[in-house]
Amino acid sequence: MPKTSDSVVPRIVVDDVQKRFKLRHTHSIKETFVAAVRRKPLTTDFHALDGVSFTVGEGEAVALLGFNGSGKSTLLKLISGVLRPDAGEILTRGRVAGLIEVGAGFHPDLSGRENIFLNAAILGMSKRETEERFDEIVAFSEIEPFIDTEVKHYSSGMFLRLAFAVAIHTELDVLLIDEILSVGDEPFQRKCIARIREMHAAGKTLVVVSHDLGMVSELCERGILLRNGGVVFDGDSKRAVELMRA
Template identity: 55%
Template sequence: MTTSIVVDDATKTFNLRFHRTLKQVSMAKIRGQETSTDFKAIDGVSFTVEQGESIGLMGLNGSGKSTLLKMISGVMKPDTGTVLTRGRIAGLIATGAGFHQQLTGRENLYLNAAILGMSEKETNRKFDDIVEFAGLGHRLDTQVGHYSSGQNARLGFSIAVHVDSDIFLADEALAVGDKPFKRKCLERLEEVRASGRTIFYVSHAAGQVRRMCDRVLVLEEGRLVFDGGVEEGIHFLHYDGDDEEELADEETGDDI
Protein backbone atom coordinates (compact mmCIF):
# COMPACT_ATOMS: atom_id res chain seq x y z
CA MET A 1 0.00 0.00 0.00
CA THR A 2 1.25 3.51 -0.86
CA THR A 3 1.88 5.98 1.95
CA SER A 4 -0.03 9.24 1.45
CA ILE A 5 0.88 11.41 4.49
CA VAL A 6 3.73 11.12 7.01
CA VAL A 7 3.85 13.45 10.01
CA ASP A 8 6.94 12.86 12.14
CA ASP A 9 7.36 14.64 15.50
CA ALA A 10 5.91 17.86 14.05
CA THR A 11 5.78 20.94 16.25
CA LYS A 12 4.40 24.42 15.51
CA THR A 13 4.87 27.28 17.97
CA PHE A 14 3.13 30.65 17.91
CA ASN A 15 3.82 33.83 19.87
CA LEU A 16 0.82 35.23 21.74
CA ARG A 17 1.08 38.97 22.41
CA PHE A 18 -0.82 40.43 25.36
CA HIS A 19 -0.73 44.06 24.17
CA ARG A 20 -1.40 45.67 20.80
CA THR A 21 0.18 49.12 20.92
CA LEU A 22 3.75 50.19 21.60
CA LYS A 23 2.51 52.30 24.53
CA GLN A 24 0.81 49.28 26.12
CA VAL A 25 3.94 47.17 25.65
CA SER A 26 6.14 49.90 27.17
CA MET A 27 3.86 50.32 30.19
CA ALA A 28 3.75 46.56 30.75
CA LYS A 29 7.56 46.35 30.69
CA ILE A 30 7.85 49.23 33.16
CA ARG A 31 5.48 47.36 35.49
CA GLY A 32 7.45 44.14 35.04
CA GLN A 33 4.56 42.37 33.31
CA GLU A 34 4.86 39.79 30.53
CA THR A 35 4.21 41.20 27.07
CA SER A 36 4.02 37.90 25.18
CA THR A 37 4.29 34.15 25.53
CA ASP A 38 4.96 31.18 23.26
CA PHE A 39 2.55 28.29 22.95
CA LYS A 40 2.70 25.09 20.96
CA ALA A 41 -0.31 24.75 18.66
CA ILE A 42 1.09 21.38 17.53
CA ASP A 43 3.36 19.53 19.95
CA GLY A 44 5.34 16.50 18.77
CA VAL A 45 2.63 14.93 16.59
CA SER A 46 3.43 11.77 14.60
CA PHE A 47 1.26 9.52 12.41
CA THR A 48 1.14 7.90 8.97
CA VAL A 49 -1.79 7.78 6.52
CA GLU A 50 -2.02 5.27 3.68
CA GLN A 51 -3.46 6.15 0.29
CA GLY A 52 -7.24 5.78 0.28
CA GLU A 53 -7.75 6.14 4.04
CA SER A 54 -10.47 8.47 5.28
CA ILE A 55 -9.27 10.20 8.44
CA GLY A 56 -11.50 12.08 10.84
CA LEU A 57 -9.51 14.73 12.76
CA MET A 58 -11.34 15.62 15.95
CA GLY A 59 -10.78 17.60 19.13
CA LEU A 60 -12.12 20.55 21.08
CA ASN A 61 -11.77 24.11 19.78
CA GLY A 62 -8.18 25.28 20.09
CA SER A 63 -6.74 21.77 20.06
CA GLY A 64 -4.66 22.44 16.92
CA LYS A 65 -6.76 20.80 14.19
CA SER A 66 -6.68 23.67 11.70
CA THR A 67 -2.97 24.25 12.27
CA LEU A 68 -2.21 20.60 11.56
CA LEU A 69 -4.34 20.70 8.42
CA LYS A 70 -2.51 23.81 7.21
CA MET A 71 0.82 22.05 7.70
CA ILE A 72 -0.37 19.04 5.71
CA SER A 73 -1.60 21.36 2.93
CA GLY A 74 1.74 23.18 2.84
CA VAL A 75 0.31 26.55 3.90
CA MET A 76 2.43 26.31 7.07
CA LYS A 77 5.73 24.60 7.80
CA PRO A 78 6.48 22.82 11.09
CA ASP A 79 9.11 24.52 13.27
CA THR A 80 10.58 21.11 14.04
CA GLY A 81 9.87 17.63 12.70
CA THR A 82 8.61 16.83 9.20
CA VAL A 83 5.32 16.72 7.28
CA LEU A 84 5.51 14.78 4.00
CA THR A 85 2.72 14.24 1.47
CA ARG A 86 2.47 12.34 -1.80
CA GLY A 87 0.54 13.66 -4.82
CA ARG A 88 -1.73 16.60 -5.48
CA ILE A 89 -3.60 18.17 -2.56
CA ALA A 90 -6.96 19.93 -2.79
CA GLY A 91 -9.65 20.89 -0.35
CA LEU A 92 -11.32 23.58 1.68
CA ILE A 93 -9.27 24.68 4.69
CA ALA A 94 -11.30 27.79 5.47
CA THR A 95 -14.53 29.19 4.10
CA GLY A 96 -13.69 31.72 1.39
CA ALA A 97 -9.93 31.25 1.73
CA GLY A 98 -8.19 32.73 -1.30
CA PHE A 99 -11.24 34.76 -2.37
CA HIS A 100 -10.80 38.43 -3.32
CA GLN A 101 -13.71 40.35 -1.87
CA GLN A 102 -13.87 42.89 -4.72
CA LEU A 103 -13.93 40.25 -7.47
CA THR A 104 -17.06 38.43 -8.62
CA GLY A 105 -17.79 34.80 -7.93
CA ARG A 106 -16.91 33.99 -11.55
CA GLU A 107 -13.55 35.75 -11.29
CA ASN A 108 -12.81 34.14 -7.92
CA LEU A 109 -13.68 30.75 -9.36
CA TYR A 110 -10.86 31.05 -11.89
CA LEU A 111 -8.49 32.58 -9.33
CA ASN A 112 -9.15 29.94 -6.66
CA ALA A 113 -8.97 27.10 -9.18
CA ALA A 114 -5.54 28.38 -10.27
CA ILE A 115 -4.40 28.53 -6.62
CA LEU A 116 -5.44 24.89 -6.26
CA GLY A 117 -3.37 23.96 -9.31
CA MET A 118 -6.00 23.80 -12.06
CA SER A 119 -5.05 25.10 -15.50
CA GLU A 120 -7.33 27.55 -17.31
CA LYS A 121 -8.19 24.81 -19.81
CA GLU A 122 -9.15 22.41 -17.00
CA THR A 123 -11.21 25.12 -15.28
CA ASN A 124 -13.04 25.92 -18.52
CA ARG A 125 -13.85 22.24 -18.98
CA LYS A 126 -15.24 21.91 -15.44
CA PHE A 127 -16.77 25.39 -15.19
CA ASP A 128 -20.41 24.40 -15.76
CA ASP A 129 -20.18 21.50 -13.27
CA ILE A 130 -18.62 23.76 -10.62
CA VAL A 131 -21.29 26.42 -11.08
CA GLU A 132 -24.13 23.89 -11.04
CA PHE A 133 -22.84 22.27 -7.85
CA ALA A 134 -22.42 25.65 -6.10
CA GLY A 135 -25.98 26.63 -7.05
CA LEU A 136 -25.31 30.38 -6.87
CA GLY A 137 -27.32 31.26 -9.98
CA HIS A 138 -27.19 34.97 -10.87
CA ARG A 139 -25.04 35.65 -7.78
CA LEU A 140 -22.05 34.22 -9.67
CA ASP A 141 -21.44 37.65 -11.22
CA THR A 142 -21.82 39.50 -7.91
CA GLN A 143 -18.82 40.55 -5.83
CA VAL A 144 -17.86 37.88 -3.30
CA GLY A 145 -17.75 40.60 -0.65
CA HIS A 146 -21.57 40.58 -0.78
CA TYR A 147 -21.84 36.80 -0.32
CA SER A 148 -23.06 35.21 2.88
CA SER A 149 -20.80 32.73 4.70
CA GLY A 150 -22.94 29.94 3.28
CA GLN A 151 -22.52 31.19 -0.30
CA ASN A 152 -18.76 31.45 0.25
CA ALA A 153 -18.75 27.85 1.46
CA ARG A 154 -20.77 26.71 -1.57
CA LEU A 155 -18.36 28.24 -4.05
CA GLY A 156 -15.21 27.23 -2.17
CA PHE A 157 -16.26 23.64 -1.68
CA SER A 158 -17.51 23.29 -5.25
CA ILE A 159 -14.18 24.46 -6.69
CA ALA A 160 -12.12 22.26 -4.36
CA VAL A 161 -14.12 19.09 -4.92
CA HIS A 162 -13.70 19.38 -8.70
CA VAL A 163 -9.90 19.42 -8.49
CA ASP A 164 -8.31 16.11 -9.52
CA SER A 165 -6.27 15.30 -6.42
CA ASP A 166 -4.70 12.49 -4.43
CA ILE A 167 -5.47 14.03 -1.04
CA PHE A 168 -8.61 15.98 -0.14
CA LEU A 169 -8.61 18.18 2.97
CA ALA A 170 -11.74 19.63 4.55
CA ASP A 171 -11.80 21.80 7.68
CA GLU A 172 -15.39 21.99 8.90
CA ALA A 173 -16.44 22.33 5.25
CA LEU A 174 -20.01 21.40 6.13
CA ALA A 175 -20.34 23.58 9.23
CA VAL A 176 -21.83 26.44 7.19
CA GLY A 177 -24.76 26.12 4.85
CA ASP A 178 -28.26 24.68 4.69
CA LYS A 179 -29.02 21.00 5.15
CA PRO A 180 -29.71 20.22 1.47
CA PHE A 181 -26.26 21.56 0.55
CA LYS A 182 -24.60 19.71 3.43
CA ARG A 183 -26.25 16.51 2.23
CA LYS A 184 -25.03 17.13 -1.32
CA CYS A 185 -21.50 17.76 -0.03
CA LEU A 186 -21.49 14.53 1.97
CA GLU A 187 -22.66 12.59 -1.07
CA ARG A 188 -19.87 14.13 -3.15
CA LEU A 189 -17.30 13.36 -0.45
CA GLU A 190 -18.45 9.75 -0.49
CA GLU A 191 -17.74 9.71 -4.23
CA VAL A 192 -14.28 11.15 -3.54
CA ARG A 193 -13.71 8.47 -0.93
CA ALA A 194 -14.88 5.70 -3.28
CA SER A 195 -12.44 6.93 -5.93
CA GLY A 196 -9.53 5.90 -3.72
CA ARG A 197 -8.39 9.37 -2.70
CA THR A 198 -7.13 10.07 0.80
CA ILE A 199 -9.54 12.21 2.84
CA PHE A 200 -8.53 14.25 5.87
CA TYR A 201 -11.74 15.56 7.39
CA VAL A 202 -11.96 17.93 10.37
CA SER A 203 -15.32 17.87 12.12
CA HIS A 204 -17.06 18.09 15.48
CA ALA A 205 -20.05 16.19 14.06
CA ALA A 206 -19.90 12.56 15.17
CA GLY A 207 -22.55 11.52 12.65
CA GLN A 208 -20.59 12.91 9.71
CA VAL A 209 -17.36 11.28 10.94
CA ARG A 210 -19.16 7.93 11.26
CA ARG A 211 -20.43 8.30 7.70
CA MET A 212 -17.21 9.53 6.10
CA CYS A 213 -14.25 8.08 8.00
CA ASP A 214 -12.64 4.76 8.83
CA ARG A 215 -10.13 6.11 11.36
CA VAL A 216 -10.06 8.94 13.89
CA LEU A 217 -7.23 11.10 15.21
CA VAL A 218 -7.92 13.22 18.31
CA LEU A 219 -5.87 16.27 19.27
CA GLU A 220 -5.79 17.77 22.74
CA GLU A 221 -3.82 21.00 23.33
CA GLY A 222 -1.70 20.27 20.29
CA ARG A 223 -0.83 16.69 21.15
CA LEU A 224 -2.13 13.52 19.49
CA VAL A 225 -3.96 11.68 22.26
CA PHE A 226 -5.89 9.09 20.23
CA ASP A 227 -5.36 7.25 16.94
CA GLY A 228 -7.74 4.42 16.19
CA GLY A 229 -11.25 3.32 15.25
CA VAL A 230 -14.11 5.73 14.61
CA GLU A 231 -16.42 4.60 17.41
CA GLU A 232 -13.56 4.46 19.88
CA GLY A 233 -12.47 7.98 18.91
CA ILE A 234 -15.98 9.39 19.27
CA HIS A 235 -16.32 7.68 22.65
CA PHE A 236 -12.92 9.05 23.69
CA LEU A 237 -14.28 12.58 23.11
CA HIS A 238 -17.61 11.75 24.79
CA TYR A 239 -19.40 12.76 21.58
CA ASP A 240 -21.63 9.66 21.70
CA GLY A 241 -25.21 10.48 20.76
CA ASP A 242 -24.50 14.13 19.90
CA ASP A 243 -25.68 13.76 16.30
CA GLU A 244 -28.73 11.51 16.61
CA GLU A 245 -31.10 14.30 15.52
CA GLU A 246 -28.80 15.30 12.64
CA LEU A 247 -28.56 11.72 11.41
CA ALA A 248 -32.31 11.32 11.57
CA ASP A 249 -32.74 14.45 9.46
CA GLU A 250 -30.25 13.16 6.87
CA GLU A 251 -31.93 9.77 6.65
CA THR A 252 -35.45 11.14 6.30
CA GLY A 253 -34.47 14.08 4.10
CA ASP A 254 -36.40 16.51 6.33
CA ASP A 255 -35.08 20.07 6.46
CA ILE A 256 -35.77 22.47 9.28
Protein backbone atom coordinates in the same frame (compact mmCIF):
# COMPACT_ATOMS: atom_id res chain seq x y z
CA MET B 1 8.86 7.69 13.49
CA PRO B 2 5.19 8.23 12.63
CA LYS B 3 2.64 5.51 13.11
CA THR B 4 1.99 3.76 9.82
CA SER B 5 -1.54 3.03 8.67
CA ASP B 6 -2.53 -0.31 7.15
CA SER B 7 -2.50 1.23 3.67
CA VAL B 8 0.63 0.45 1.68
CA VAL B 9 1.23 3.76 -0.07
CA PRO B 10 1.26 6.91 2.10
CA ARG B 11 -0.30 10.15 0.90
CA ILE B 12 0.62 12.12 4.03
CA VAL B 13 3.53 11.69 6.42
CA VAL B 14 3.63 13.74 9.63
CA ASP B 15 6.92 13.14 11.45
CA ASP B 16 7.58 14.57 14.94
CA VAL B 17 5.94 17.90 14.08
CA GLN B 18 6.05 20.85 16.45
CA LYS B 19 4.33 24.21 16.06
CA ARG B 20 4.50 27.13 18.47
CA PHE B 21 2.73 30.47 18.52
CA LYS B 22 3.49 33.58 20.54
CA LEU B 23 0.55 34.81 22.59
CA ARG B 24 0.55 38.58 23.14
CA HIS B 25 -0.50 39.89 26.56
CA THR B 26 -0.86 43.55 25.56
CA HIS B 27 -3.21 45.23 23.10
CA SER B 28 -1.90 48.78 22.89
CA ILE B 29 1.32 50.78 23.04
CA LYS B 30 0.35 52.04 26.50
CA GLU B 31 -0.20 48.49 27.83
CA THR B 32 3.11 47.40 26.31
CA PHE B 33 4.95 50.31 27.97
CA VAL B 34 3.39 49.64 31.38
CA ALA B 35 4.18 45.92 31.15
CA ALA B 36 7.77 46.67 30.16
CA VAL B 37 8.23 49.07 33.07
CA ARG B 38 6.84 46.46 35.48
CA ARG B 39 9.03 43.81 33.79
CA LYS B 40 6.06 41.63 32.98
CA PRO B 41 6.34 39.25 29.98
CA LEU B 42 4.87 40.71 26.81
CA THR B 43 4.39 37.31 25.19
CA THR B 44 4.39 33.61 26.07
CA ASP B 45 4.93 30.60 23.84
CA PHE B 46 1.95 28.34 23.14
CA HIS B 47 2.79 24.83 21.92
CA ALA B 48 -0.05 24.08 19.51
CA LEU B 49 1.57 20.81 18.40
CA ASP B 50 4.30 18.97 20.25
CA GLY B 51 5.87 15.91 18.58
CA VAL B 52 2.93 14.75 16.45
CA SER B 53 3.58 11.77 14.16
CA PHE B 54 1.37 9.62 11.92
CA THR B 55 0.87 8.66 8.29
CA VAL B 56 -2.26 8.63 6.15
CA GLY B 57 -2.44 6.01 3.44
CA GLU B 58 -3.83 6.36 -0.06
CA GLY B 59 -7.62 6.23 -0.04
CA GLU B 60 -8.03 6.60 3.72
CA ALA B 61 -10.63 8.86 5.34
CA VAL B 62 -9.24 10.24 8.60
CA ALA B 63 -10.91 12.47 11.18
CA LEU B 64 -8.80 14.80 13.32
CA LEU B 65 -10.64 15.06 16.63
CA GLY B 66 -10.16 17.14 19.76
CA PHE B 67 -11.58 20.00 21.77
CA ASN B 68 -10.89 23.65 20.93
CA GLY B 69 -7.19 24.40 21.26
CA SER B 70 -6.11 20.78 20.79
CA GLY B 71 -4.21 21.61 17.60
CA LYS B 72 -6.35 19.92 14.95
CA SER B 73 -6.96 22.98 12.74
CA THR B 74 -3.31 24.00 13.05
CA LEU B 75 -2.32 20.51 11.92
CA LEU B 76 -4.65 20.69 8.92
CA LYS B 77 -3.10 24.03 7.89
CA LEU B 78 0.37 22.50 8.17
CA ILE B 79 -0.63 19.60 5.93
CA SER B 80 -2.10 22.03 3.39
CA GLY B 81 1.07 24.12 3.38
CA VAL B 82 -0.60 27.27 4.72
CA LEU B 83 1.68 27.02 7.77
CA ARG B 84 5.15 25.53 8.22
CA PRO B 85 6.24 23.45 11.22
CA ASP B 86 8.82 24.83 13.63
CA ALA B 87 10.34 21.35 13.86
CA GLY B 88 9.70 17.99 12.27
CA GLU B 89 8.55 17.29 8.74
CA ILE B 90 5.33 16.97 6.74
CA LEU B 91 5.33 15.26 3.35
CA THR B 92 2.40 14.95 0.96
CA ARG B 93 2.12 13.02 -2.30
CA GLY B 94 -0.17 14.16 -5.08
CA ARG B 95 -2.39 17.19 -5.46
CA VAL B 96 -3.79 18.53 -2.19
CA ALA B 97 -6.91 20.69 -2.03
CA GLY B 98 -7.85 22.33 1.24
CA LEU B 99 -11.27 23.61 2.27
CA ILE B 100 -9.91 25.24 5.40
CA GLU B 101 -11.43 28.73 5.51
CA VAL B 102 -14.62 29.79 3.77
CA GLY B 103 -13.78 32.05 0.86
CA ALA B 104 -9.99 31.80 1.38
CA GLY B 105 -8.26 32.69 -1.87
CA PHE B 106 -11.22 34.65 -3.21
CA HIS B 107 -10.61 38.18 -4.45
CA PRO B 108 -13.51 40.35 -3.27
CA ASP B 109 -13.46 42.64 -6.31
CA LEU B 110 -13.64 39.79 -8.82
CA SER B 111 -16.82 38.06 -9.91
CA GLY B 112 -17.71 34.50 -9.05
CA ARG B 113 -16.78 33.48 -12.59
CA GLU B 114 -13.34 35.09 -12.31
CA ASN B 115 -12.79 33.60 -8.86
CA ILE B 116 -13.52 30.11 -10.17
CA PHE B 117 -10.57 30.47 -12.56
CA LEU B 118 -8.42 32.09 -9.86
CA ASN B 119 -9.09 29.39 -7.26
CA ALA B 120 -8.76 26.58 -9.77
CA ALA B 121 -5.34 27.95 -10.78
CA ILE B 122 -4.29 28.08 -7.11
CA LEU B 123 -5.29 24.42 -6.84
CA GLY B 124 -3.12 23.59 -9.84
CA MET B 125 -5.69 23.38 -12.64
CA SER B 126 -4.96 24.72 -16.10
CA LYS B 127 -7.29 27.19 -17.79
CA ARG B 128 -8.42 24.47 -20.18
CA GLU B 129 -9.25 22.08 -17.31
CA THR B 130 -11.26 24.82 -15.60
CA GLU B 131 -13.15 25.65 -18.78
CA GLU B 132 -14.05 21.98 -19.22
CA ARG B 133 -15.42 21.77 -15.67
CA PHE B 134 -16.85 25.28 -15.41
CA ASP B 135 -20.51 24.35 -16.02
CA GLU B 136 -20.33 21.48 -13.51
CA ILE B 137 -18.79 23.78 -10.89
CA VAL B 138 -21.49 26.40 -11.31
CA ALA B 139 -24.28 23.81 -11.33
CA PHE B 140 -23.02 22.23 -8.11
CA SER B 141 -22.67 25.61 -6.37
CA GLU B 142 -26.30 26.52 -7.20
CA ILE B 143 -25.42 30.22 -7.47
CA GLU B 144 -25.65 30.60 -11.25
CA PRO B 145 -27.75 33.84 -11.08
CA PHE B 146 -24.90 35.49 -9.13
CA ILE B 147 -21.91 34.04 -11.00
CA ASP B 148 -21.02 37.40 -12.58
CA THR B 149 -21.54 39.35 -9.34
CA GLU B 150 -18.50 40.52 -7.34
CA VAL B 151 -17.94 38.07 -4.51
CA LYS B 152 -17.74 40.86 -1.92
CA HIS B 153 -21.53 40.86 -2.20
CA TYR B 154 -21.76 37.10 -1.49
CA SER B 155 -22.99 35.69 1.80
CA SER B 156 -20.78 33.25 3.72
CA GLY B 157 -23.01 30.44 2.43
CA MET B 158 -22.40 31.49 -1.17
CA PHE B 159 -18.64 31.56 -0.49
CA LEU B 160 -18.91 28.01 0.83
CA ARG B 161 -20.85 26.73 -2.15
CA LEU B 162 -18.42 28.14 -4.68
CA ALA B 163 -15.26 27.20 -2.75
CA PHE B 164 -16.47 23.64 -2.25
CA ALA B 165 -17.63 23.30 -5.85
CA VAL B 166 -14.24 24.39 -7.21
CA ALA B 167 -12.27 22.12 -4.87
CA ILE B 168 -14.21 18.94 -5.61
CA HIS B 169 -13.97 19.45 -9.37
CA THR B 170 -10.17 19.60 -9.38
CA GLU B 171 -8.02 16.57 -10.13
CA LEU B 172 -7.13 16.17 -6.47
CA ASP B 173 -5.58 13.28 -4.57
CA VAL B 174 -6.06 14.60 -1.02
CA LEU B 175 -8.99 16.69 0.24
CA LEU B 176 -8.65 18.57 3.54
CA ILE B 177 -11.87 19.81 5.17
CA ASP B 178 -12.08 22.03 8.26
CA GLU B 179 -15.53 22.71 9.75
CA ILE B 180 -16.92 24.40 6.67
CA LEU B 181 -19.69 21.83 6.31
CA SER B 182 -21.29 23.52 9.32
CA VAL B 183 -21.94 26.56 7.12
CA GLY B 184 -24.83 26.67 4.70
CA ASP B 185 -28.29 25.14 4.64
CA GLU B 186 -29.01 21.48 5.42
CA PRO B 187 -29.81 20.34 1.84
CA PHE B 188 -26.46 21.66 0.61
CA GLN B 189 -24.67 20.02 3.55
CA ARG B 190 -26.21 16.66 2.60
CA LYS B 191 -25.19 17.22 -1.00
CA CYS B 192 -21.60 17.99 0.07
CA ILE B 193 -21.37 14.91 2.29
CA ALA B 194 -22.74 12.72 -0.51
CA ARG B 195 -20.10 14.11 -2.87
CA ILE B 196 -17.35 13.51 -0.30
CA ARG B 197 -18.50 9.89 0.04
CA GLU B 198 -18.30 9.51 -3.74
CA MET B 199 -14.76 10.88 -3.76
CA HIS B 200 -13.72 8.50 -0.99
CA ALA B 201 -15.27 5.57 -2.86
CA ALA B 202 -13.23 6.64 -5.88
CA GLY B 203 -10.02 6.30 -3.86
CA LYS B 204 -9.40 9.90 -2.80
CA THR B 205 -7.74 10.54 0.55
CA LEU B 206 -9.74 12.61 3.05
CA VAL B 207 -8.68 14.41 6.22
CA VAL B 208 -11.62 15.97 8.06
CA VAL B 209 -11.94 18.28 11.06
CA SER B 210 -15.45 18.76 12.42
CA HIS B 211 -17.29 19.09 15.72
CA ASP B 212 -20.10 16.97 14.23
CA LEU B 213 -18.86 13.76 15.83
CA GLY B 214 -21.68 11.64 14.43
CA MET B 215 -20.94 12.73 10.89
CA VAL B 216 -17.18 12.20 11.05
CA SER B 217 -17.48 8.80 12.70
CA GLU B 218 -19.68 7.68 9.79
CA LEU B 219 -17.63 9.39 7.08
CA CYS B 220 -14.18 8.39 8.37
CA GLU B 221 -13.00 4.93 9.33
CA ARG B 222 -10.02 6.26 11.30
CA GLY B 223 -9.84 8.87 14.03
CA ILE B 224 -6.80 10.68 15.43
CA LEU B 225 -7.57 12.24 18.80
CA LEU B 226 -5.46 15.24 19.79
CA ARG B 227 -5.13 16.64 23.28
CA ASN B 228 -2.80 19.46 24.38
CA GLY B 229 -0.97 19.35 21.08
CA GLY B 230 -0.26 15.61 21.10
CA VAL B 231 -1.81 12.39 19.77
CA VAL B 232 -3.57 10.42 22.53
CA PHE B 233 -5.37 7.92 20.28
CA ASP B 234 -5.07 6.77 16.67
CA GLY B 235 -7.44 4.06 15.52
CA ASP B 236 -11.10 3.30 14.82
CA SER B 237 -13.06 6.54 14.44
CA LYS B 238 -16.02 5.39 16.52
CA ARG B 239 -13.67 4.50 19.38
CA ALA B 240 -11.98 7.89 19.02
CA VAL B 241 -15.36 9.60 19.35
CA GLU B 242 -16.16 7.51 22.45
CA LEU B 243 -12.88 8.54 24.07
CA MET B 244 -13.52 12.19 23.27
CA ARG B 245 -16.97 12.02 24.82
CA ALA B 246 -15.74 10.16 27.90
